[in-house]
Amino acid sequence: MTLVPALAGPLTLPVVGSPLFICSGPELVGAQCRAGIIGAFPALNARPAALLSDWIQQIDEENASFAAADPDAYVGPFAVNQIVHRSNDRLEQDMAVIVEHQVPIVITSLGARTEINDAVHSYGGIVLHDVIDDEFARKAIDKGADGVIAVAAGAGGHAGTQSPFALVREIRSWFDGPLLLSGAISHGSSILAAQAAGADLAYVGSAFLATHEANAAPDYKQMIVDSTAKDIVYSNLFTGVHGNYLRGSIEAAGMDPDDLGVSDPSAMDFSSQAVDGPKAWRDIWGAGQGIGAIEERVSVAALVQSLRAQYDQARKDLCG
Ligand SMILES: Cc1cc2nc3c(=O)[nH]c(=O)nc-3n(C[C@H](O)[C@H](O)[C@H](O)COP(=O)(O)O)c2cc1C
Numbered sequence: 001m002t003l004v005p006a007l008a009g010p011l012t013l014p015v016v017g018s019p020l021f022i023c024s025g026p027e028l029v030g031a032q033c034r035a036g037i038i039g040a041f042p043a044l045n046a047r048p049a050a051l052l053s054d055w056i057q058q059i060d061e062e063n064a065s066f067a068a069a070d071p072d073a074y075v076g077p078f079a080v081n082q083i084v085h086r087s088n089d090r091l092e093q094d095m096a097v098i099v100e101h102q103v104p105i106v107i108t109s110l111g112a113r114t115e116i117n118d119a120v121h122s123y124g125g126i127v128l129h130d131v132i133d134d135e136f137a138r139k140a141i142d143k144g145a146d147g148v149i150a151v152a153a154g155a156g157g158h159a160g161t162q163s164p165f166a167l168v169r170e171i172r173s174w175f176d177g178p179l180l181l182s183g184a185i186s187h188g189s190s191i192l193a194a195q196a197a198g199a200d201l202a203y204v205g206s207a208f209l210a211t212h213e214a215n216a217a218p219d220y221k222q223m224i225v226d227s228t229a230k231d232i233v234y235s236n237l238f239t240g241v242h243g244n245y246l247r248g249s250i251e252a253a254g255m256d257p258d259d260l261g262v263s264d265p266s267a268m269d270f271s272s273q274a275v276d277g278p279k280a281w282r283d284i285w286g287a288g289q290g291i292g293a294i295e296e297r298v299s300v301a302a303l304v305q306s307l308r309a310q311y312d313q314a315r316k317d318l319c320g
Contacts, residue, residue, distance in 0.1 A: 003200055004146065006104045006126050007178055010074050012036030013308050015191060016180060017300075018149075018205040019081035019107060020214070021045065021157065021281045026058045028213040031300035033059065033076040034066050038201075040079035040107055043094040045215075052094055056080070056101045077104045079128070084111035095119055107149065109158075110241075112136075117144035128180065132160030134170040147178025149203050155183035156206040156288030158243040159234070165197055172198040184229075184290030188310025192318075206288040207307075211300045220285050221297050223248050228292035233257045238280035249285040 017024070017032040017039045024041040032039030039059075046052040063075045080103045082094060095116060098106060102123040108116060109130050117127045121144070129140035130149040137148045150171055152164035160167070164181055171179055181199035185191060186207040194202040209216050210224040223246050233250060236242040237260045250257040280286075298306075 003178060004126055006077055007038070007147075007201065009036075009038070009076055011038070011076060012074065012304055013188075013191060013311060014195060014201045015304075015307070016040060016079065016201055016203050017208050018182060018203045019045075019079070019109075020205055020209065021286070023209055023214045023216045025215050026055045026062075028208060028211065028215065028300065029078050030059045030062045031211075031213045032208070032304075033063050033078050034073070035301050035304035036074045036076055037304060038076045038079060038105065040081055040105075042081040042083065043098070044083060044088070044090065049090050049093055052080075052097045053101065056097070056103065060101075079103070079105035079107050081107040081109060082116065084108050084113055084116060086111075098125075099123060108140075108145070112140040112143045112145060114143045117146075126178075128178065130182070133162060133167065137171045137175065141175060141177070147180065148175070149180040149182055150199070151203075152181065152183035154229070154232075154244065154289035156209075156244055157286040158239070158241045159183065159288070161242075164194070168194075168198045184288045186288075186290035186293040188307045188312070189314035190290065190293075191307065191311050192314045206286075206291050207294055207303060208300065209287065210294050210297045211303055212297065213300050216285075220246075220249070223285065224287055224291050224294055225297060227287070229289040232287060232289050232291075233260070235260045235262075237261055237263045238284050239263070243286060244288055245280075246285045246287045249283065253279065253283050 015037040019040040019042045029039035029041050046055045067075050106120045106127050112129050120127045126146040128147045129145040130151050131137045132151050150167045151160050152167050153161050179199050180201045180203040181194040182203035185202045185204050191202040210221045231247045232244045233247050240263045247257045
């Protein structure tokens with residue numbers, strides 16, 4: 001299928017740098033766009049809420065001056081992520097800012113809503129909704145999302161349990177629109193594999209956590225570099241929803257990663273009041289199983305360049 005213009009680009013790589021709670025801000029997202037991929041950040045990262053408009057303006061302005069200085073360079077578009085959960089008390093306010101700035105791509109998580117899709121469509125934007133199974137994918141498209149992000153097993157942060165092969169095949173059996181694949185994609189060959197499996201774009205999160213531009217503590221970045229898949233723990237204790245976290249950060253918080261309790265999903269809280277409360281994300285660090293491929297802390301430009309080289313090599317190895 002032909003991708004909608006917002007996603008088609010002449011992208012350096014078929015990649016969206018996925019939204020990362022706390023860790024993605026204008027510096028990371030701007031660098032992703034200027035490296036020629038699609039950047040994304042959660043609206044909730046801009047705190048207080050009034051900062052959201054400034055962040056969007058900053059990314060737009062920095063990208064425009066980069067493009068003016070180098071007219072041949074391709075600058076990717078960016079996306080804002082909305083957590084569509086009843087506890088997100090900023091949702092409407094943030095939607096108004098998104099509409100005002102005509103943000104080209106909106107990524108919705110934890111709830112698909114027709115009125116949000118309609119608001120984004122009113123100015124020609126597109127909505128991608130993240131899902132962990134085929135049933136949720138069908139609901140998202142029924143409610144008017146333009147595309148889906150299949151969040152497979154091994155993804156950083158809130159993650160599903162299904163194999164990427166199973167998930168993409170089930171969705172592709174009825175949907176030929178934009179399909180992104182997420183989960184443990186940290187190497188160029190995995191980006192090519194996502195396309196071979198049937199996805200249009202790879203949705204890459206953890207690999208960007210160790211970049212200079214990510215808003216993550218130095219120890220967090222180093223733990224990403226030093227850890228591998230065996231260091232990832234899947235638990236719902238910290239937010240009420242199952243997700244993948246770094247074993248070392250759980251230990252550092254004084255807990256036993258092999259003996260974590262379970263949580264009640266109703267404990268999930270994205271309200272403004274919850275900002276200073278939960279330790280998830282701030283102290284308990286999210287990461288996906290693909291981090292074994294991350295061997296150093298580099299700039300976004302260097303990471304994208306090496307992913308591109310790996311992608312090209314994998315294509316050459318396959319096709320000769
Ligand atoms: C630290 C961290 C924070 C995340 N925060 C969000 C978020 O705020 N909103 C969201 O939709 N997804 C969030 N995710 C999920 C990612 O957008 C994406 O699905 C995931 O990182 C992809 O898997 P990978 O990390 O293995 O590449 C987060 C992931 C991580 C690792």
